[in-house]
Amino acid sequence: MKPKTLKNIAFAKPHIDKEEIEAVRKVLESGWLTMGPETITFEKEFAKFVGAKHAVSVNSCTSALFLALKALNIGSGDEVIVPSFTFASTANVVVHCGATPVFADVKPEDFCLDPEFVKKVWTKKTKAVMPVHYAGNLAHIDYGGLVIEDSAHRIFKDHKSKNLVCYSFYATKNLTTGEGGMVTTDDDNLAHWLAKARLHGLSHDAWKRYDPNGKWYYDIEFSGFKFNTVDLASAIGRVQLRKFNDMEKKRKEIVNLYNKLLGLDNKGTHLYPILVEKRNEFMAYTKEQGISCSFHFLPLHKSPAFSKIKTPKLPVTEYIGYRVVTLPLFPGLSLKDVEYVCQKIKEFGSFKKGEFDLPVLV
Numbered sequence: 001m002k003p004k005t006l007k008n009i010a011f012a013k014p015h016i017d018k019e020e021i022e023a024v025r026k027v028l029e030s031g032w033l034t035m036g037p038e039t040i041t042f043e044k045e046f047a048k049f050v051g052a053k054h055a056v057s058v059n060s061c062t063s064a065l066f067l068a069l070k071a072l073n074i075g076s077g078d079e080v081i082v083p084s085f086t087f088a089s090t091a092n093v094v095v096h097c098g099a100t101p102v103f104a105d106v107k108p109e110d111f112c113l114d115p116e117f118v119k120k121v122w123t124k125k126t127k128a129v130m131p132v133h134y135a136g137n138l139a140h141i142d143y144g145g146l147v148i149e150d151s152a153h154r155i156f157k158d159h160k161s162k163n164l165v166c167y168s169f170y171a172t173k174n175l176t177t178g179e180g181g182m183v184t185t186d187d188d189n190l191a192h193w194l195a196k197a198r199l200h201g202l203s204h205d206a207w208k209r210y211d212p213n214g215k216w217y218y219d220i221e222f223s224g225f226k227f228n229t230v231d232l233a234s235a236i237g238r239v240q241l242r243k244f245n246d247m248e249k250k251r252k253e254i255v256n257l258y259n260k261l262l263g264l265d266n267k268g269t270h271l272y273p274i275l276v277e278k279r280n281e282f283m284a285y286t287k288e289q290g291i292s293c294s295f296h297f298l299p300l301h302k303s304p305a306f307s308k309i310k311t312p313k314l315p316v317t318e319y320i321g322y323r324v325v326t327l328p329l330f331p332g333l334s335l336k337d338v339e340y341v342c343q344k345i346k347e348f349g350s351f352k353k354g355e356f357d358l359p360v361l362v
């Protein structure tokens, strides 16, 4: 029998303590569990943090991306340019709007959408571009047309974007509410539409109808969706936002140590990607060593769901998509564990320059 490793290093863990538990307890005792005062306050606090005029909370980043496309009237016959190197959501929502995702390549420097490649796949039908801030890296966001930022990996103080920006509060994200999302915008009309669209299309403030201070009457202004979040989650989000700078500092410290020990230069604080030539072997090896790794992402244009969409060769996506591995990264990860992970990586192989001058573990 193989000796059991003593290590059990998680890939990601939420940074939750007594404060979040207390905040949820208060909501439970208040008798108001669904969208209500905690959510409205969380929206205001989040908007202020990222430097946007409005923040509209929803139940996931996927819902946020979908509503953002709907808000911009994107639908049948339209094309939306997305990276292929992203999570399924980014392209799925385009399909669900009746439009077609058009895949473009990413840059080797930051694995974010390549603006030069975007020009190559731009057609008369192109209605919007959806750059992804991969791993927390700042993507190019100015395309001279409609842009929806997929910021599932990046929450940045004073981002101050003129675009619709969509955030994720999924369990592994830098700020978590378990599941959740947010859309931010400076546009009053878009914000008002989004706030109604996430709750069936009911007239503004209809969520207050059971509150003693609310009005009993509401109208259904259009056929909206059921994408609202709940106060139980927003209470967690408010605490997480207060702790956000400290959590980011810890993530940055971990990224810096990985960089120093592995001789790399990663910038983002959400994911720590490396490229590995023999990925299958590496995943089995790290598991044996008690290290949980993951991979972000498979090239979407090669997946069965999108293989029918005509896509030119995406050289960077195809190179990194079959080699990328993401290492453990979360605020509670000890620096000792980071040292252990790096030591095990060095015992497996060493970094050599691969295609596009990218360091690859061989």
Ligand SMILES: Cc1ncc(COP(=O)(O)O)c(C=O)c1O
Residues within 6 Å of the ligand: 059, 060, 061, 062, 063, 086, 087, 089, 090, 132, 150, 152, 153, 167, 168, 169, 170, 180, 181
């Ligand atoms: C790049 C990207 N976009 C969108 C999403 C969807 O986020 P959510 O799970 O909040 O819907 C994810 C989730 O991991 C993601 O990585």
